[in-house]
Amino acid sequence: MTIGTLTPGSVPARSGGLRWTLADGWTLTRRSLSHWVRDPGPLIASLAFNVLIVLMFTYLFGGQMRLPGGGDYHEFLMPGMFAMTMLFGISLTTAAVAADMERGVTDRFRSMPMASMSPLIGRAAADMLFALVTLVVMMLCGLAVGWRPGADAGRILAAAGLILLLRFALVWVGVYLGLAMKGKEAVAAVQTMEFPFGFLSCAFIAPSTMPGWLGAIAEWNPLSSTVTAARELLGNPGWGGDAWVVRNAMTMAVVWPVVLMLIFMPLAVAKYRSLRA
Amino acid sequence: MGDFAIVAKGLRKLYGGKPALDGLNLRVPQGTVRGLLGPNGAGKTTTVRILATLLRFDGGRAEVAGHDVATQAALVRRRIGLVGQNAAVDEVLSGRQNLVLFGRLFHLDGGRARRRADELLEQFGLDDTGSQPVRTYSGGMRRRLDLAASMILTPSVLFLDEPTVGLDPRGRNEVWEAVRSLVRAGTTVLLTTQYLEEADRLSDRISIADTGKVIAEGTPDELKSTIGGDRIDVVVRDPRDLPRAAAAVARVSGGEPTLDDDRRMLSVQVRGRVGTLAETIRTLDAAGLGVEDIALRRPTLDEVFLHLTGRRTQSADGAGGEEKAGKGGTGRKGAAGTGDGARTEQEVEA
Ligand SMILES: Nc1ncnc2c1ncn2[C@@H]1O[C@H](COP(=O)(O)OP(=O)(O)OP(=O)(O)O)[C@@H](O)[C@H]1O
Ligand SMILES: [Mg+2]
DSSP states (O other): OOOOOOOGGGSOOOOOHHHHHHHHHHHHHHHHHHHHHHOOHHHHHHHHHHHHHHHIIIIIIGGGOOOTTOOOHHHHHHHHHHHHHHHHHHHHHHHHHHHHHHHTHHHHHHTSSSOTTHHHHHHHHHHHHHHHHHHHHHHHHHHHTTOOOOSOHHHHHHHHHHHHHHHHHHHHHHHHHHHHSOHHHHHHHHHHHHHHHHHSSTTTSOGGGSOHHHHHHHHHSHHHHHHHHHHHHHTOOOOOOOSHHHHTHHHHHHHHHHHHHHHHHHHHHHHHHGGGO | OTTEEEEEEEEEEEETTEEEEEEEEEEEETTOEEEEEOOTTSSHHHHHHHHTTSSOOSEEEEEETTEETTTOHHHHHTTEEEEOSSOOSOSSSBHHHHHHHHHHHTTOOHHHHHHHHHHHHHHTTOTTTTTSBGGGSOHHHHHHHHHHHHTSSOOSEEEEESTTTTOOHHHHHHHHHHHHHHHHTTOEEEEEESOHHHHHHHOSEEEEEETTEEEEEEOHHHHHHHHOOOEEEEEESSGGGHHHHHHHHHHHHOSOOEEETTTTEEEEEOSSSHHHHHHHHHHHHHTTOOEEEEEEEOOOHHHHHHHHHSSOOGGGTTHHHHHHHHHHHHTOOOOTTTTOTTHHHHHHHO
16 A cells, blocks of 8 residues: 655645635535535424424414414414524534534644634535525425415515524524534533523514513514514514514614624634634 | 654643643654553643644643644644544545545645545545445544545644554554555654554554653663563463462563462563463473463553553553453453464453
């Protein structure tokens, strides 16, 4: 056995700068795309799970749900579901980051002359692509069960933009958790936490039907702002809350994700850097 | 420090105030293989991770391939390969996709990354399985892929952290063969291991680490004369024969056997290998002593430590105990005459 050589001098020396960060980030995004092609199981499972929840709430619980404003529950449900799937994305991000950490793949990246932040960029880009696919599938699923957006294309795109903005903020929550936690139990814990966070919002249920203090928490849940804003943009019925945070949902649907990003992006980057400590 | 590919001077690393490295020194000449041998917790992985720029350190200096590890990490990364304690490859992708991915991340363009991937797959004997997902690979194949990925840009220095842990003898041989061919290509290798035999077979020199320091260094031969050479173990059938067997073995070997009544075993250090073994067998036979098992083997790391530090390795209570049970219970030491007795310690581990 002899091993051919390839000297380092024959490839570009620079690994810093925006150009390499983007190039390496894109290489790693494509790695995730290859995963989807070679092993589509987990993604199909994730999509099927979301579709199942839509079916459950539409046909199983939907009959009993009465909105305070008297609107149609399907119409109410779907924007909530769109945001909910973004929340469920956290554990996908966490699982991917934690798997690379556990296998030593992250260490290999860190020992290579590649742009240092590119693994995080690649993760974020891949997860955003999948979020887009998920949103499209959810919208098609909604149309199939009778959801109708009462809005023009511009407003639909604006709603999609707000929903994906939330996902982008949550990517950094997921990255941070994946770097900070160890092992598969951590991923399961994140998955479990998604439910109380998701249900304690206006995604499925009107907060006005909850005990006062609980309703207030649900109203201030960042998810609720995105859901309320999406309902407004999509021309779907809301639940008629009149708290400040509900009346300013459109603003808060931008403010909350930005706040989350301002907290979790630096945390994730610092955590990644501190792997060297 | 031109002629040294790796220089570590007084390396210190603290974890929560406790030193993992406590003034570790290492100088590895270019183009040589250095074995870093030590028990669990000696600081092997910490040393490798510091030298591979994965970990900051709290004191001392380190240079790899002529660049300062602390201040010139990017330059160091272009010149090193790292094979960590577990195979750091993507399980979902195929072997080829892995190598192309890492090639792209070394900034080869697409065509070159693919050509290099094919070349390496062939050289590491993975061309047949290159398109299969890595999760279908055997342990040895994964390790070879891991090695191949570390060789995309021919590294000046390659770090191997316990590269054969968990592999069967065949997988181990595959990895050893791969390492040897890297060395022929001029790469300097730092190899950590808990197996004396592995260090012995692959290294030009061995450094023995304990509690964050290098406590002995030399060529395998030099070390063997200081830490004690090969050993012969004899298990007698009747425990009452043990003292007589010990006397006979002492005469042949010129050493002082240690006795283990529970296992009906005696163990002695020897100078000659196969010759002494044959003579021991003849002597025991002539004395009419019933022998159940006899084996020639390298000293275990535990014995080396006992010799160097006067105490057993920290892992000896747990893992060592199991090892004894394994050997005694299955009688795996039927390796007499093969001259390869040391493999028993690894078979038990595997
Ligand atoms: N992340 C960490 N946090 C705290 N202590 C650590 C950490 N990593 C290593 N240590 C401690 O540092 C010491 C050296 O560990 P290291 O992993 O370098 O040993 P090793 O020689 O590689 O052992 P092994 O043979 O088990 O791989 C040990 O006492 C270990 O407990
Ligand atoms: Mg280790």
